[in-house]
Structures are given as structure tokens and as C-alpha cells.
Amino acid sequence: MTEQFEQYRRLKQLFTRQEKILLAVSGGIDSVVMLDIFVNLKYNIAVAHCNFQLRGKESDGDEKFVESLCRKKGLRFFKNRFQTAEYACEKGISIQMAARELRYKWLNEIRKEESFDFVATGHNLNDSIETILINLTRGTGINGLTGISERSAYIIRPLLFASRKMITEYAEANMLEYREDSSNIQTKYTRNKIRHRVIPFLEQINPSVLDAIAETSDYLRSTYIIYEQAIKEKKTEITEYSDDSALINISSLKKLDPLETWIYEIFKEWNFGKRQLNDIIHLIDAGTGKQLFSASHVLTRDRDRIIISSSETREGNVTTINSAAEWRNIALIEKFEIIPRKNLKISDDPSYAYLDADLIQYPLTLRRWKDGDFFYPLGMKGRKKISDLLIDMKISLPDKDKVFVLEMNNKIIWVLGFRIDDRFKVTESTVEVMQILKRND
Secondary structure (H helix, E strand, O other): OHHHHHHHHHHHOOOOOOOOEEEEOOOOHHHHHHHHHHHHOOOOEEEEEEEOOOOOHHHHHHHHHHHHHHHHHOOOEEEEEOOHHHHHHHHOOOHHHHHHHHHHHHHHHHHHHOOOOEEEOOOOHHHHHHHHHHHHHHOOOOHHHOOOOOEEOOEEOOOOOOOHHHHHHHHHHOOOOOOOOHHHHOOOOHHHHHHHHHHHHHHHHOOOHHHHHHHHHHHHHHHHHHHHHHHHHHHHHHEEEOOOEEEEEHHHHHOOOOHHHHHHHHHHHHOOOHHHHHHHHHHHOOOOOOEEEOOOEEEEEEOOEEEEEEOOOHHHOEEEEOOHHHHHHOOOEEEEEEEEHHHOOOOOOOOEEEEEHHHOOOOEEEEEOOOOOEEOEOOOOOOEEHHHHHHHOOOOHHHHOOOEEEEEOOEEEEEOOOEEEHHHOOOOOOOEEEEEEEOOO
16 A cells, blocks of 8 residues: 555656645544554654544544654654634634644644645545535535535645445555544434445445445546536637626627526626526626625626626725825825916816816825715716716716716815815915826726
């Protein structure tokens, strides 16, 4: 099995002999066998053990066993005790999920602090098959049928080639001692039901069922790579990107078949899930202005395209300006100055604002415009809603979201890049002019 371990390491390019590996060892048969192989091959390793304090004295016994094993082998040993049940209650998640979160967070911290290249876990072939069957019973896509990956970021799983039978035979042949987790025989957990009931039944139908499923999983993993590449190419073809949004051509999108599958794969990047598929399809056929929200983004129907932009709240884009000195810190502003009216040279560039300085009082507020905003546009009689102004000027939906206003005492002084309020304009009686230039890059 040691030779197979090395072959698998080289085939999957998991790690090199020069790299430092932190082994996650629970004390169970899988991780103990993994530790024994690493030691025999003389790799540069250390051991980390998580005590989740879920099985009383049994959990403490696991900890003492692993610590003793490391002492005998002269290995560095890291351990941590977690308040797993309390963490699960606090986060509102299952005990299993809590243990997983706590485990990987701590292992990564040790990895970084002690300069390890990877963390190795003892997952085996049976674990991967069980994961496939769990995903299949719950409903999944292609990726859910590819099993456990041999590598995920800094996590490596060098025993994925080995079945539980192979691992047991290795432990017996090498007379290895290990700990039995009593919870592993309890069938109240889905994984244990599949391990102790479903797989033995499938092996009655096909004694080589593990190898058959593993082979299918490898085939699907390769298929998924091709599938993902096709999705990426088509997505690039029908999508245009700007600094803060993406635009998808609706006519090109509607030509895709099967449409639901394409929509799911294209829009999942922006956190739109399967439950929103019908809503997205309805959005495609809706009128301009229709919107749909995910946890992080908003889809907006705009003429012949769908605009995807961050759903960052408008309230999060508010800047208070308390004095003239603070203008230099405003990213939206290119230039600010107070000049005598006699020196004023007015540009027809709408990026400039010319205001009567004596009429302006701090603090000022710079924010995105919102529905209901109105002002008295320069050169026009009466007040006008900013939404109407933008419609009249045929400003597109994504550009509307970029419009800011300068406000004083709940009065809008300037719609940046468009027009100032008539009440603050420069007149013959103006002594000094506040000249502001909006940055357009």
C-alpha cells in the first residue's frame, strides 16, 4: 500500500518531498494508517488533533492516544479542545457542520503560523463513494457526483485511492493500534446508514461496486471540466463587463437550450440559485426596469439586455463634507476651489458646477440619488424629480445607479455631471464662486 500511496501522490501531484505537511489525526484507523505511511516514507510532518468534546471520556481518550503516539514517534503535536455544541447552538447549525468549521479554521491557522505547505486528512475511497451517494439522494448536479477531491486549496487527501478494506488490511499487517469512534456505528446519521446498510446491499448486487462508482466518478470529473469550459466560453460570448457591472444580451441568452440549465450555470456566479430560475425567465420577458435580487447582486431588465450589478445599498454611499478642506479627500471630485466671480470662466462641460459660495453652508452631504429626490434645475421653472430628469436625458439604468447628488439641509444643490439647482446659481450679486469639477474616470 505504501507503493500505491507514492504512485497516487505522484499521479495527482499532491506534494513534494521538500514540502511540510500537517497531518490531521483523529486516532481512528484511517488517520493512523496515513500517519504510519508518512513516517515510514520519512516525510517532513507534524500532527494536529481536534477534541470536539462530544463523547466525554472517549474524546479525551482519543486525544491522549494521539499525543502518546506522536511522543513515541518523535513528532511535533498540536491539539485543541472545542466547545462544539455551544458553537453549533450559537451559529444555528448542526453539530457535524460546527465540528467541520472549527476543525478547518484551526488547522489553517496552524498551517499559516507554522509554515506548513498542506494539511493532510485521512479520507479514503469509501468516504468519497458515500459522499456521492449522499449527494445523489439529496439531488445534485454533475459536480456532486464527482466525489471528494484529492485536493482543495491547502487540503490534500492522499488516501483517496484506498478502500476501507485496504486500510484495514494494512493496519492488521503492521499491527497498528487505533481508536474506535462509537458514533461511527450509529445509523442515526445519513453517512452511517449508507456505510452500514446501503453499500453492503449494493455489494451483493456487484461485489466491485466501489470500483465501478469510483470509475464513473473519475469519468464525470473529466466531463465536468469540459462542461465548465463550455459554460465559460458561452458566458464570455454573450456577456460584456464594465468596472462594476455585467451586461448579458437577452436575444443571445434566449437562444440557449436547455434554457433553464444555461441560466442556472450563468447566473450562479452572482448567487442566483435554482429556486430563482423561473423568476429569471420571467425577468427576460418582462418590461424595462424589472429587477430581481440575490444576496449580493441585482438583475435589472434594460431594453435588450440584463444588467447584473452589486446590490450594495445606496445608504452605504454617503459622504459628509464638514469643511472646504475635506473636498480633496472626495474620490468623486477632481477639483474644488473658491474663486472671485470676476475671475470666473464658465465652461459648458456638465462636469463643472458653479455655485454662489455665500449660499453654501457646511456640512454638505454627497450621496446617490434616490426615488423621490427633486430639485429646481438651472434654467427651468419649477421643481423636477431627478428620476424624470434622467428619463428625459435618456440615461440608461446602469448609469442611473452611478448618479450622485450634493445636498445641504435636505436641499439638493447639484446633480453631479448634469445640472445645479437654480437657487444656488451665480448671479450679478455673487462675490465668490464655489467651482467644483466631477471626476469622470
